[in-house]
Amino acid sequence: MLTDKQLAAARANGAKSRGPVTAEGKLNSNRNNIRHGLLAETVVFSSESLPRFTALLRSLTRDLEPKNQTELSLVETMAVARWRQMRLWELERAGIERAIRLQDPAHTEEDAATRAYLAFRGETDQSRSLELIHRYEARYERQYHHIFRTFLKLRNTQIPLEPTNPLNPEAEFSK
Numbered sequence: 001m002l003t004d005k006q007l008a009a010a011r012a013n014g015a016k017s018r019g020p021v022t023a024e025g026k027l028n029s030n031r032n033n034i035r036h037g038l039l040a041e042t043v044v045f046s047s048e049s050l051p052r053f054t055a056l057l058r059s060l061t062r063d064l065e066p067k068n069q070t071e072l073s074l075v076e077t078m079a080v081a082r083w084r085q086m087r088l089w090e091l092e093r094a095g096i097e098r099a100i101r102l103q104d105p106a107h108t109e110e111d112a113a114t115r116a117y118l119a120f121r122g123e124t125d126q127s128r129s130l131e132l133i134h135r136y137e138a139r140y141e142r143q144y145h146h147i148f149r150t151f152l153k154l155r156n157t158q159i160p161l162e163p164t165n166p167l168n169p170e171a172e173f174s175k
Helices: 004-016 023-043 050-064 069-101 105-109 112-126 129-156
Strands: none
Touching: 004 050, 023 050, 023 069, 050 069, 069 112, 069 129, 112 129
């Protein structure tokens, strides 16, 4: 999750950018906007922050610098896994805060940590929702790291990931 300070720094750095210079770079940049916009629309709930998801995706794209469509797809999947994990963190926080608000007035004299413990205990005793949240959180964490390892393996291979002639992929091997 990016802090306000990190987002401000990213905006400041972005303002210094002169953008792509070559025609190919400009075309790629133009397509990324369309592609990322469609991805965000399918992943981000209306109650969530579209700019935060876009910042996450841009940050991963900038850090990993995907070289082809395969790598870009992996980066996008990593962003989705991290976004879903962050969503679960928010669900857990919201659930426990709600349980704290709904506590018996007799508990209002307790310190904050005790009230949080009682809320947590109540949520885990009465429902499996926290258990399920934690299971999905672990799933998205594994997914993110698995994709990252796959990305690194692809980066380190000498095999071309995309044929140069998509209409005849075997043409380059028949030389």
